[in-house]
Amino acid sequence: MRDILTVDNFSKSFKTGVAVDHLSFSIPKGSVFCLLGPNGAGKSTTIAMLASLMPRDEGRVFFDGTEVRGRPARYLSSLGIVPQEIALYGNLSARANLEFFASLYGLKGKTRADRVAEALEFAGLSDRADEAVDNFSGGMKRRLNIGCALCHKPRLMIMDEPTVGIDPQSRNFILDSIRRLRDEGTTVIYTSHYMEEVEEIGDDILIMDHGKTLAEGTLEELKSKIGDLRHYRLELDAKVPGLDDAFYRVSGMKRVATSGSVFELESLPAIDNVDAIIKTASGSGRRIVAFSSVEPGLEQVFLTLTGRSLRD
């Protein structure tokens, strides 16, 4: 399957520092491609460059095999961008917002009316179509925010953290919508700092930090990068400075990360050291609140690659 988008060596610097540092990736058609990283990793800057809103210091982008230079209308018409900020006219109705943004892509008449109806249905707002957006909840606004990027049936959707600050019901609705888009053949670029969402919908994942690629691949490929280590999570009832050194002395221990009174431990699978871990924790004089074996996920991948938690 040919890639719909290829990014080659994107770089961008600001006065405050390097935001994107020689980033390259390719996105297969009809997939959900996730950009995962903490705040300040360079995700939004990458999106802005892809949308031709920000000039690149370096790098090229190819859409469907053709290099994109400047702001070609054909390229922009093929993109649907959902910004992180809710960008809607609050005192207009949902329908009026959709009609306006659809008009910018040249849609008019019955075609526009049909597409608006489809977008309302997609966003689950058909029964609130003529209400002012100011009266919507946060989740409804986010759904409409997505709907406004869909009317012109883009081939590539770019969604910049579309689930920030909304209720779980709306969040699940949005994730289901993304799966529906993929099933209909639309390619989706999805940026987030929530690894649970990325684990749920991502076909290909690129983990980035400080503007650089840390790792790239499917979820299974990324998990395999951290090897077969066993992962444990131990929580005490209080912080104990210096206890991580004690854990390193436990046989088979490879990595210890501390966050307050919580310890994330990675240990060799061949060595049975659970008793030793518990004994070391008890020896600190503090009570063990919780101890569990953790299925490795993107959090652990990030931790392994950077030595710190995604949420730090």
Next chain:
Amino acid sequence: MKSLPTLVRRDARNMIIRPTFLFYATGFPLMMIFLLGLLSQGFYSGPMSSWDVVAVNLLLYQALLSCSMSTNSFLERTLKAPNLRVLFAPVRPLDLLLSKVLASTLFCLGGFVFVFVVLEVLGVHLGPLCGLEFFGMIAALSLASSALGLWVVCLVQDESGANMVLNLGIGILACTGGVFFSIEHFGPVAAAFARYSPFTWLREIAFKIIWNGGDSMGCIATMALSLVAAVAFLGAARASFKTEDFV
């Protein structure tokens, strides 16, 4: 260019549905004219009433305050994000900026039409043919001012900061130009300030049009210069506008 009518319609509607904007364009100038006319009632009488003088002064002032409309229509807090979202579509940045200037000018002109009609009905003298020549001058000034407002807001990247700068500058020019009270007789320094204030020149042309039987050269020159200024300010706004600063 194809999107320009859509953008202008949207921007104009965004202004029309806001009561504050509507009041600013219609009720506010009428109230100021009425109030200042009342305060200076005893100062003028005979063929020329205080309202005749105050109306011209304040309409010129209001025309140059059209810049506030373009700054608000572009970067007002609730409009900024959806306005900039337009750039995700295949729309030229110049069209986005031009739509703000055109919409603001059309909106302000609508307000001026209303004010002119009310003033004519109340018997305020605005020149022959219901003040058509004077209205032409106001329209051109409004266009130039809208473009100026857009340029300043692109430079400052903040609506309230731009409005502060513009209102202060125009206010100072209005005070030195005799819009509220004349400073010509307060010594040579004040007279020099008055002489070089654009408001003094504009008032002179306007009053000659209305009371001296016309000043076609002055009116045409004002309109031509205003059009040139509008194009120049729009070009400057395009040069100053970098999408990455607003994203």
Next chain:
Amino acid sequence: MSVFTAVFSTCLKRTRFLKGQLIVFLIIMIALLEFAVFIGMPTQSSLHIAVIGDVPSLASGQTLSVTRLDCDSGEAAIALNRYDLIVTADSSGKPSVLHARSESLAKSFLALGPASSSAPNSTAGIVTAPKRGMASLVLGYLVIVILELGVVGALLLMEDREWKLTSRVAAAVPGLGGYLASHGIFTFAVCFLPAFILIVAQGAIMGTGLGLSVASWVLLLSVTSLLGAAFAILVAVVAPDADQGATIAQMIIIFSTLLSGSFIASSDQGPALKFFAAAMPQKSLMDLSAALEDSGSAIRPLIVLGAYIVALILGAILVMRGRLQRGSC
């Protein structure tokens, strides 16, 4: 007390976000102060006449400014306030009025007639603008800026309400009295301090007394600042958001100040205008300053202003209490 000091110290820290507006108003205040001082000086001509042709009885003097013109500059020059009268000589050499700012002025001027040859530069009997004392002139120009500064100071309370911070404070403390008081006193300081420092500096640097002693200026500016702060706090608790609150407050201040005649003195007030002017608190401020200048009785204007201030503060408290009870701070 802890609420008061916590909120007040936070307001002081947030002042840096208001510095743009404060600087603008400071510049306007300095310009208006200098302008008021300048026009208060008794050096201005009271009548400006343009003469076409030769009218020997007219010559420039202390109160009369005569400009010779080659041709009639028309009504436009009158509208521009360049001249009060445009005259020419009739066949007998007497002045004949071509254009005049007002009919009464033309009649008054012609009534001077030949008497002007013995006192050619006398314009006695021609009424122009009423004269105010220096302090009243200064206050008349500064009052609008001081009241506007109140709006700037109260912006912090408007922002608190808009960002639901007031609700958080209400959830943390038993009542909002200390909270409102701290915002009120902060706003008062924003109104009072710049004006007082400028007045004192003007007096110290230029040696002008500005019409009143320092103690009298403290009283005058304190009352003005209290009025400004009380009004701004009321608007802040009523307005739905900061933008609307600031816009509404500024419009009310501009209209009421103009109507009171404190900014632009009205020479011929009809009964309706006199009624409205008398109702404005700014008029009472001008009466207070005039009373202090003339060593007259300041009791009545102080009572009126006190009543306004108390009414505005009570209004703010009652509105806030109602909002607290409804849970919509």
